[in-house]
Each structure stands twice: as structure tokens, then as C-alpha cells.
Amino acid sequence: MEQREGQPARQADDGWWSGRLHELWSVADRAQDVTGLADSLYGMLLGMPGVVAVVGARWTGGLLHYLRSVTRAEPTPALVEIEQDCGARGAARAPKGEPVVTVHEVSELDAGMPHVQVLLAAGARAVAGCTVPLGQGDLASFMVGTAGIGAIDRTLRTRLKQVAEVTVVSDRRITARRRDEMRQVSDAFLAEASLQMDSSLDVEKTSRRVARMAVPAVAEGCLLHLCRSGGLTPVASTHMDAREQEWLGVVADEDPWLADVLRRVVDGGQGLVLRGDELAGGPFGATASGAGRAVRSLSVNPLKARGRTLGTLTFLYHRVDIAEEAPRFLAGLADRAALAIDSSTLYEQRRRHVVSLQRHLLPSGLPRTPGLTLSSAYEVGDASLDVGGDFYDAVPGAQGEVTLLIGDVCGRGAEAAALTGLARHTLRTLIEDGRPPEHALGRLNQALLREGTSRFVTALVAVLVPDGKGFHLRYWSAGHPAPLLRRADGAVEELPAHGDLLGVLEDIEYGSGSAHVTPGDALVLFTDGVTEARAADGTFFESRLRDAVARQGAGEPRGFAERLAEAAVEFRATGADDIAVLVAHAGVAA
Known part of the structure; x- marks a missing residue:
């Protein structure tokens, strides 16, 4: 009834x-x-x-x-x-x-x-x-x-x-929202994959980089096979759960069901997506055992260049809806792979473009400022990524003052690089025009909101004004790590800095403060790549930062920033964030 x-x-x-x-x-x-x-x-x-x-x-x-x-x-x-x-x-x-x-x-x-x-x-x-x-x-x-x-x-x-x-x-x-996020992820992945593949003509090395980038940005697992004389050979396998890495490698190398699927894709020249009952008989899906049960769908696309199939790219998804986006961006990924392999000349041209972009994201040099020695350093977190989101600059003023800028754009890749350029040049232009730092930060916040980006920016602006006994320091922070002040006797002080992130809220508040910098003191600005550098035992460099600043600041002022950045790099066993350091040392002629 x-x-x-x-x-x-x-x-x-x-x-x-x-x-x-x-x-x-x-x-x-x-x-x-x-x-x-x-x-x-x-x-x-x-x-x-x-x-x-x-x-x-x-x-x-x-x-x-x-x-x-x-x-x-x-x-x-x-x-x-x-x-x-x-x-x-x-x-x-x-x-x-x-x-x-x-x-x-x-x-x-x-x-x-x-x-x-x-x-x-x-x-x-x-x-x-x-x-x-x-x-x-x-x-x-x-x-x-x-x-x-x-x-x-x-x-x-x-x-x-x-x-x-x-x-x-x-x-x-x-x-x-998920569809929009996936579209953004896919576009960002393609942009970053282009940079990755353009950095090397070694197909196997490039393939491994792509696989690492894809997890978990695109899928929970990734397999990459290349066509060799003996057939399809696995060259990369990555899983978001490190405990499943070995299992996935065995599946990529030995599973006959997967080998048959890959051969069908190579022979047909078209990508496919399998889900539900289509996964039956293989190591994935509801009928599988162990880690494979979590895989809800599977996408496989051929990698082709000049009409020749180079291999296959397989993504494993724990959610069906992600697989729906696979055909569009995987086709784009295959196109980029073909271009990277096709011409070493094109590679060199693109490589020069990337180098030029990175050069324009950072100042060509630091100004000479009476009473101060400025030094800077920039270290890439992952050698396979060419363009990061950290930036710094120094803007001299008409009355002998100097304004130091440092910031960090969330993420990396093409979009992060574009926002890095926007952030640095916006702040520099407004400071050069005589606008107060808080006004410059507010204008940058509005510019980021207009861009509609999902990425945020942290920034810190510090103004050093000579006062006859050193320099009067004022600083404004928008969610950036607090700067350190190394005194001449080696003592290190943290200058409190808080504030809201840029590019998130319409109305934001800045953390601000002041201090006096006397001859022999050094103001140290840095991005979170310094504090978040992690040793093999899980220890963060942040726990040793003050000691490192005290120790590295004892040497020649002009090399202070480089020494501190190198110390963070040597300490780091894991972490792929870029490192930027900007130091102003008082009391030494430029």
C-alpha cells in the first residue's frame, strides 16, 4: 500500500x-x-x-x-x-x-x-x-x-x-564549487606541468616529475608507462599514501588486467575512463582487495607526439567526480609533453622565457643606502620548479630612508608567478609615489580581490629612517612572518607582526610596530620557507632560527642574507617552499 x-x-x-x-x-x-x-x-x-x-x-x-x-x-x-x-x-x-x-x-x-x-x-x-x-x-x-x-x-x-x-x-x-575548483586545479596543473617538462629533454625524468605533481593535486594515485622495446614499461608510480607506494609499483609492473587496459589505449590512441563494474577483474574497485578497494575510477590517456604514442598516463581516483574532468586536462597534458619532446630548440627558447620571468619577479639589484648594507638571497625549494611566489625589494627615499618589501604568494607556478609580479610592482610603485605603506598594502589587497584569485598573499613593509643615531624602524605586516632584529652584541629580538592576509577580505587590519636600529644591528626579513624548512627528524628550522641569525650575522654584513639562506637549505631534508631573505645591516658604509 x-x-x-x-x-x-x-x-x-x-x-x-x-x-x-x-x-x-x-x-x-x-x-x-x-x-x-x-x-x-x-x-x-x-x-x-x-x-x-x-x-x-x-x-x-x-x-x-x-x-x-x-x-x-x-x-x-x-x-x-x-x-x-x-x-x-x-x-x-x-x-x-x-x-x-x-x-x-x-x-x-x-x-x-x-x-x-x-x-x-x-x-x-x-x-x-x-x-x-x-x-x-x-x-x-x-x-x-x-x-x-x-x-x-x-x-x-x-x-x-x-x-x-x-x-x-x-x-x-x-x-x-568542486567543478570550478577542479577546473582551476587542472589549469594550474597544466601550467606547472609545462614548466616541468620545459626544464628537461629527458622524457623519463620529466615523466617522473609530472607524476609527482599530479598527486594529490589531480588524483590520489598516478602511474606513468613509456613504450620501450619490450613493451610498456612503468617509469613512475605515485600514491598519496606513502604506505601504498610499493603496492602501486607492483601493480604497475605486474598486473595483467592493467597491462591489457594500457595496451587497448595505446592501440586505440584514445583515452578512457573506467568506473564501477568496468573495474571488475582488476586490482581496483569494490571487488578488489586491500588498497585497491578505495579506487572508485581510473583514467588512462595516451601520450603522443608527431602521431607516435610514447606511453600512457594513468590516474587513480577515490572519487568519481574527479575522473569526469580527466579528459580535458589530460589531452592538454599530452600536447605539452609532445611539444617538450619534439624540439630542443623550442625547449631552449621556453627555458629562456622562464629565466626571464624569474628575473623580473626579483629586483636586479639592491640600492646603495648610506649607513646600511643591504643583502638578499633567494633559494628555490624544489629544483624542478622554476618559478616561485616569494618576492622582495628595497625602495630608496629622497630623505635617505629606505623601504624594504618582502612577501609570499600562496602556491607556485604560472598563476603564483603572475601574482608575485603584481604584488611586488604594485607595492614598489606606490611606495615610490610617496604613498604610506598601509595605503600601499590596501591597494594591493584590492588589486588581488579584483583578480578573483583563490590564492592569498602575505607581505611586510619596513621603513628605515636615519635619525643621527642609527635608524628609526616602522613596519607593517599583512600576515607575514615576524622579522628579527639582531643586535650588535648578538642578541636576537623578534618584532611582533600579525595582520590579515591580502587577497581574502575587503577590510583588513595590519600588524605594525617600531624599533630603533643602532650601528651594528641588523634587520632580518624572510619568508616562511625559512621557518618551515624541516629536518629529517621533523624538526623545523624555526626552532633554530634565532641561533642561526645570531651566528650568521657575526660575519661580513654583505653576505649575511646568503649565509642565512644557505643554513636553512643545509638544514632542510624535506619541504619544497622557496626561501627569500632580505637583510639591512646598520653602521657599515654601502
Whole structure:
């Protein structure tokens, strides 16, 4: 028996429900996946009179992926991954219009279905159900089990529709945001991959770099095979979980199912995406064992140049929706690989362009300033990445003062390089025009917001004004690491600096402060690549920074910045962030 309307609404606590519904909307606004709504949503429905169980399921047609449930006896949400093909009898179908609630006696349902078994075990005799569409063709169904058909009134059906509508709206927002994020990730990956491949004509070395870049930026795992005389040979395997690295390498080298898939791609010359039942028989998907079960989909694309297939690039995804973006950016990646291999002349030309770009991101030299010795250093965190996001500069003033700039753009690659140039040149131009530092930082913040970038920028501006006894220092920080002041006797002081990041908020506040720099003192500015350099035992250079500043500042002032940067590089065993250091040493003629 199916019942849709006709029962009187029970007297409900509208205030309680309104408050919980408002909370659910708040959770939905922050959720990264619709599963993030589960605790709030299920608790709301279970709290209604007469409800003994709430069961949710995710479907792709007749394929049941998982069940999430709460019952009066077990109010803590339980998640069971199933991956069971229930066929036509279990195929979930969403309405074409707004969500529709259907009501059934549990005895009318197929007792062999997993969700029905949960309802029966909880003592449910009737169920109100609602199915809604999710991204990538999936469906979510919500089932509220009650002790009897009389408990399912208009109030319960209305509330079930409301939570279904929240789920639909939240999923659409999440899907749109994820699609946009993936597009940005894909574009950034292609840009950075171009830089990587342009830095070497060694195909195998380049391939390994691409594989490292792809995880986890593009997928959870990556395999790269090249065509050799003996057939397809694995040259790179990377997994986001280091514990699965060895397993993935064995799969890449020995698994016959994967070898057959790769041969099909090479022979056909076209990429493919496999998911669900298409993964059956191989080391990935629901029917696999061990680490391979987490792989929801697989994409394979040929790498071709001049009509010749060089190999294959395979991505492993733990989420189906990421694989949907694979064809577009993998085709672009293949094009870039072909160009990198095709011509050493083109490589040299592009290499010069990259070097020119890096040169323009940093000043060609530091100004001569009476009473100060300025020194700087820049170290690339990963030798395979040519363009980073750190910048610095020094701007002399008409009254003998000098303004020091240092900053860091979040991330690296083409977009980060463009923002680095924007940040340095904006600050320098405004300072040269006589604008106050806080005004220059505000203008840069507005410029970044207009760019609509997802990256943020930290920056610090320090002004040194001669006062006859040294220099009066004023500084303004926008989320940048606090500078250090090394006194002539070797003591090191941290100058407090806080402030908001640039490019995030319309209205921001800056951290600011002042100090006096006497002859023999040195002001040390740096980016977080210094503090976050990490030794093999996990120790950060930040814990030794003051000692390093005290020690390295004892030498020749002109080489202070270089010595400090080298100390951080020598200390670092891991970490791929660039390092920038700018030092102003007082009391030594330029």
C-alpha cells in the first residue's frame, strides 16, 4: 500500500524544528560533501515523535554504494559500505520535479534489500521515503521508519521534504564549487606541468616529475608507462599514501588486467575512463582487495607526439567526480609533453622565457643606502620548479630612508608567478609615489580581490629612517612572518607582526610596530620557507632560527642574507617552499 497524502498533521514543536533546520542550512553552507550533513540531518529526523530509525543510501542506478543509519537503540550514525548491485528491483529513481515523499508498510517492501533489513531490525512497521538527485548521476534516498503507519502524518512528510531540499541545494552548490575548483586545479596543473617538462629533454625524468605533481593535486594515485622495446614499461608510480607506494609499483609492473587496459589505449590512441563494474577483474574497485578497494575510477590517456604514442598516463581516483574532468586536462597534458619532446630548440627558447620571468619577479639589484648594507638571497625549494611566489625589494627615499618589501604568494607556478609580479610592482610603485605603506598594502589587497584569485598573499613593509643615531624602524605586516632584529652584541629580538592576509577580505587590519636600529644591528626579513624548512627528524628550522641569525650575522654584513639562506637549505631534508631573505645591516658604509 502506498500513501502520499490524507493523514492529519500532528501537533509539532515548530520552534524546535525551525532551529534545527536553520542549523542544517548552516552546516550545508560549510559542507565539502553532502555526507557532511549526515549527523545533523539524521539526528533531526530521529528526534521526531514515532520515528524509530532513519536510513540513508547512495545509489548509482541499481548499484547501492553505502548505507548510513541511526536507530533509537543506536543513535550514533553507522556507515556500511556495500557496493551491491541490486538490479532493477532496487534501482533508485528521483522525481523530475520537487522531492516526493512516498509511504509504505515495511511488510510490502523486499526484505532482502539491505536498507529494508535495517528498518526491520529497528522495529519499523512503516516507512516514509524520499529520493533526490546528486552530482555525477548518483541518487540519495532517505527513509524514515516509524512504529506504525499512523506516525507518518503531514508534518513528518513535510519535514522529510525539507531536509531533502536542503540536500539537493547543498549538493548543487558543492558540485558547482568542486567543478570550478577542479577546473582551476587542472589549469594550474597544466601550467606547472609545462614548466616541468620545459626544464628537461629527458622524457623519463620529466615523466617522473609530472607524476609527482599530479598527486594529490589531480588524483590520489598516478602511474606513468613509456613504450620501450619490450613493451610498456612503468617509469613512475605515485600514491598519496606513502604506505601504498610499493603496492602501486607492483601493480604497475605486474598486473595483467592493467597491462591489457594500457595496451587497448595505446592501440586505440584514445583515452578512457573506467568506473564501477568496468573495474571488475582488476586490482581496483569494490571487488578488489586491500588498497585497491578505495579506487572508485581510473583514467588512462595516451601520450603522443608527431602521431607516435610514447606511453600512457594513468590516474587513480577515490572519487568519481574527479575522473569526469580527466579528459580535458589530460589531452592538454599530452600536447605539452609532445611539444617538450619534439624540439630542443623550442625547449631552449621556453627555458629562456622562464629565466626571464624569474628575473623580473626579483629586483636586479639592491640600492646603495648610506649607513646600511643591504643583502638578499633567494633559494628555490624544489629544483624542478622554476618559478616561485616569494618576492622582495628595497625602495630608496629622497630623505635617505629606505623601504624594504618582502612577501609570499600562496602556491607556485604560472598563476603564483603572475601574482608575485603584481604584488611586488604594485607595492614598489606606490611606495615610490610617496604613498604610506598601509595605503600601499590596501591597494594591493584590492588589486588581488579584483583578480578573483583563490590564492592569498602575505607581505611586510619596513621603513628605515636615519635619525643621527642609527635608524628609526616602522613596519607593517599583512600576515607575514615576524622579522628579527639582531643586535650588535648578538642578541636576537623578534618584532611582533600579525595582520590579515591580502587577497581574502575587503577590510583588513595590519600588524605594525617600531624599533630603533643602532650601528651594528641588523634587520632580518624572510619568508616562511625559512621557518618551515624541516629536518629529517621533523624538526623545523624555526626552532633554530634565532641561533642561526645570531651566528650568521657575526660575519661580513654583505653576505649575511646568503649565509642565512644557505643554513636553512643545509638544514632542510624535506619541504619544497622557496626561501627569500632580505637583510639591512646598520653602521657599515654601502
